[in-house]
Amino acid sequence: MIAVTGHLSGFLAEPRVATLTTLRADGSPHVVAVRFTWDQGSGLARVLTVAGSRKARNLVAVPGGRAALCQVDGFRWVTLEGPANVHGDQERVERAARHYTERYSGPPPNPAERVVIEIAVDRITRLNV
Structure with a gap:
């Protein structure tokens, strides 16, 4: 598992928007x-x-495909x-919604x-973070 600490952890906690790329x-x-x-825990x-x-259909077509x-x-x-x-199971969706609510204050x-x-992060690239 990749460890995210310090400034990077703080940056990822900021309530910002990102781009998601799928194929x-x-x-x-x-x-x-x-x-x-x-x-970080998972x-x-x-x-x-x-x-x-x-985005969901792209990933369903190739399970485990990269994003x-x-x-x-x-x-x-x-x-x-x-x-x-x-994943559509209720437990995973609710967990994601709880994390979202914490990060975005709603x-x-x-x-x-x-x-x-769910993206199992195995590579991180960054600049000035």
Whole structure:
């Protein structure tokens, strides 16, 4: 598991938006702005979405396919990468919603067919963080 400490830990705790990159079936990147959470204890970055979203469908098509989250603030940035899976079970979705509420000081949207993307972070790149 990758350890995140110091300034990096603080940066990932800031309530910012990031981009999530997944790959379409033709190999082209799908990039979308998302809110996410980082869980140092499990090594997971989590993104709540709906099952029918392009990002979720890209990952369902290739279970364990890689995804990347990039949080930017001026000339500071961090990218979290790793294999990603989509989960719809209530316990995982509720855990993601709790973490989201803590980070963003309010609950996430609760649409029908809500799922969570979990990225098992195995690579971190960064600048000035």
